[in-house]
Amino acid sequence: MKNKAIKSLIIISSLNLLIAILFMSWELKHQFLTGRVMLLTIMTLELVGLIVYLLNLSQQIKHISQRANAIASGAERGPVIDPPSSSFYDLNNALNQIQIHQRHQQITVTNITDELVGVLNHLPVGVMVIDQQQNVTLANRAFSQMIEKEISTAPHPFTDDVSNAALLNMINSALMSHQNGHKEITNFQRARTWDAQVVNLEGAVPAVVVILYDITMLVAAKQSQIDFLRNASHELKTPVATIRGFTETLQAGAKDDPETLTDFLQDIENASQQLTDLVNDILVISHVQMQEAGEIEPIELADLVQQEMGHWQLAAESKQVSLTDQIDSQLVVVGNRQALKRIVSNLISNAIKYNREAGEVMITAGSNTSQWWLEVSDTGIGIEEAAIPRVFERFFRADQSHSNQVVEGTGLGLAIVAELAATYHAHIDITSKVNQGTTIKLTFPVTNKKN
Numbered sequence: 001m002k003n004k005a006i007k008s009l010i011i012i013s014s015l016n017l018l019i020a021i022l023f024m025s026w027e028l029k030h031q032f033l034t035g036r037v038m039l040l041t042i043m044t045l046e047l048v049g050l051i052v053y054l055l056n057l058s059q060q061i062k063h064i065s066q067r068a069n070a071i072a073s074g075a076e077r078g079p080v081i082d083p084p085s086s087s088f089y090d091l092n093n094a095l096n097q098i099q100i101h102q103r104h105q106q107i108t109v110t111n112i113t114d115e116l117v118g119v120l121n122h123l124p125v126g127v128m129v130i131d132q133q134q135n136v137t138l139a140n141r142a143f144s145q146m147i148e149k150e151i152s153t154a155p156h157p158f159t160d161d162v163s164n165a166a167l168l169n170m171i172n173s174a175l176m177s178h179q180n181g182h183k184e185i186t187n188f189q190r191a192r193t194w195d196a197q198v199v200n201l202e203g204a205v206p207a208v209v210v211i212l213y214d215i216t217m218l219v220a221a222k223q224s225q226i227d228f229l230r231n232a233s234h235e236l237k238t239p240v241a242t243i244r245g246f247t248e249t250l251q252a253g254a255k256d257d258p259e260t261l262t263d264f265l266q267d268i269e270n271a272s273q274q275l276t277d278l279v280n281d282i283l284v285i286s287h288v289q290m291q292e293a294g295e296i297e298p299i300e301l302a303d304l305v306q307q308e309m310g311h312w313q314l315a316a317e318s319k320q321v322s323l324t325d326q327i328d329s330q331l332v333v334v335g336n337r338q339a340l341k342r343i344v345s346n347l348i349s350n351a352i353k354y355n356r357e358a359g360e361v362m363i364t365a366g367s368n369t370s371q372w373w374l375e376v377s378d379t380g381i382g383i384e385e386a387a388i389p390r391v392f393e394r395f396f397r398a399d400q401s402h403s404n405q406v407v408e409g410t411g412l413g414l415a416i417v418a419e420l421a422a423t424y425h426a427h428i429d430i431t432s433k434v435n436q437g438t439t440i441k442l443t444f445p446v447t448n449k450k451n
Contacts, residue, residue: 123140123142124142124214125142125211125212125213126139126140126142126143126144126145126146126147126194126210126211126212126213126214127139127140127142127143127209127210127211127212128140128143128151128158128161128162128209128210129207129208129209129210130158130171130175130207130208130209130210131155131206131207131208132175132206132207133155134157134158134159134175135155135156135157135158136151136152136155136156136157136158136160136161137155137207139151139161142212143210143212146192146194146212146214147161147162147163148190149161158171162210164185164187166183166185166196167185167194167196167198167210170183170196170198170210171198171208171210173198174198174199174200174208175208178200178202179200180197180198180199180200181196181197181198182195182196182197182198183196184196184215191216192214192216193214193215193216193219194212194213194214194215195212195213195215196210196211196212196213197210197211198210198211199211224394227394228394228395231394231395231411232278232282232395234395235278235395235411236275236278238271238274239271239272239274239275239278240271240275242267242268242271243268243271243272243275246264246267246268246271247268249264250264278412281412281413281416282412284342284412284416285394285412285415285416285419295336296334296335296336296447297334297335297336297337298332298333298334299332299333299334299335299337299340300329300331300332301327301331301332301333301365301374302325302327302328302329302331302365303329304337304340304341304344305325305327305344305363305365306325307341308341308344308345308348309323309325309348309363311345312345312348312349312352315349315352316352316361319352319355319357319358319359320357320358320359321352321355321357321358321359321360321361322359322360322361323348323352323361323363324360324361324362324363325362325363325364326362326363326364327363327364327365328365328366331365331366331367331372333367333372333444334446334447335424335444335447336424339420339423339424342416342417342420343374343416343417343420343421343442344363344374344376346413346414346416346417347374347376347417347440348361348363348376349413350413350414351376351377351378351380351438352378354378354380354381354438355378355379355380355381355437356379356380356381359378359379359380359437360378360379361376361377361378361379362376362377362378363375363376363377364377367446368446369446370445370446371443371444371445371446372443372444372446373441373442373443373444374441374442374444375439375440375441375442376439376440377437377438377439377440378437378438378439379436379437380437380438381434381435382432382433382434382435382436382437382438383430383432383434383438384434385432388430388432391414391430392414392415392417392418392428393415394411394412394415395411395412395415396411396415414440417440417442421442424444425444425445426442426443426444426445427442427443428440428441428442428443429441429443
């Protein structure tokens with residue numbers, strides 16, 4: 001209907017102009033001045049009206065064109081409300097529908113993007129997306145934590161965030177040469193190790209994705225296993241070599257001397273016991289690493305400690321070390337009996353081995369509503385301050401240059417204590433002074449059989 005109205009208006013205007021031209025020709029022929037003036041007036045009015053109409057039409061077309069461009073670019077604009085009589089009613093109505101659909105699409109895309117960003121921010125893997133202009137368009141929370149830097153959400157050069165030379169080279173290779181990269185990177189400045197992957201995405205929107213896995217703990221665990229195997233092998237060599245050496249000597253004829261035979265058999269027995277202790281300690285550590293926490297039960301702590309003190313009484317008497325405890329006989333704790341026995345046994349053994357002649361080992365314990373604790377003190381040779389942080393490492397022995405005392409053992413006692421304590425969420429405190437003694441205190445959270 002609107003198109004027909006426009007055509008009718010143009011036809012009427014054209015007819016008026018035609019009549020005016022014919023009338024003007026007739027006037028010229030009869031030389032009527034008044035008629036010529038009227039004719040010129042009519043023609044002028046018609047021409048002005050047509051120009052005004054065309055200008056108005058041009059403005060409306062321009063406005064509609066601007067709306068279409070704004071919709072195409074995603075600019076926010078309100079709908080246009082036209083009366084049904086408008087020549088562009090149908091067109092504006094169609095544009096309104098397109099705009100509504102586009103907004104729905106934008107909301108959907110925004111929601112999906114927010115969900116994906118939310119998922120990325122909860123991943124333990126660091127992710128960064130870099131466009132072909134070398135600007136960061138996305139980086140999740142894990143990536144920011146790994147590089148220890150807040151990353152802006154606005155597009156910016158990736159060099160503002162990434163400073164590690166090896167990682168920079170991988171990203172540049174992906175951007176310039178379209179080469180993917182995968183390597184293990186050590187960040188010495190932050191003492192971290194990353195498994196880094198740089199992937200070149202070829203698609204409608206080319207980009208480079210940087211993925212970082214923090215494998216610091218895995219590398220440390222791997223190195224710890226290597227060190228453990230190396231140290232265990234070294235420790236195993238000594239008793240094995242002792243047994244073999246004495247056995248070969250006896251086979252060579254030393255067995256014919258009763259006194260030598262007795263001494264050598266005693267040495268072989270001691271080496272065998274040392275070997276057995278080492279194997280048992282290694283098995284304990286392997287069980288702890290497998291998180292075999294075991295069942296927990298109520299334990300009368302004083303009875304357990306006295307039993308373990310009895311096991312070490314002969315060793316203490318050989319060094320004239322007194323073993324005493326001040327534990328309330330009514331104190332009952334909840335824990336794993338075997339683990340607690342191992343902890344108490346290793347602490348007592350360690351306190352005896354590193355004690356002085358005629359020294360003392362004191363064991364105390366206590367509790368409150370939230371925790372209970374066990375404390376073992378000795379009057380021994382003590383530990384140098386620099387060595388205290390390392391005493392719970394496997395096979396570590398502090399420098400005893402200040403003492404001529406030779407201490408035998410597997411070197412795993414306190415390491416087992418530390419790992420068992422960690423399994424049961426206990427905290428360890430150690431204080432020591434050279435030639436004065438050492439105190440080790442374990443604090444356990446109060447628990448019950450249900451949890």
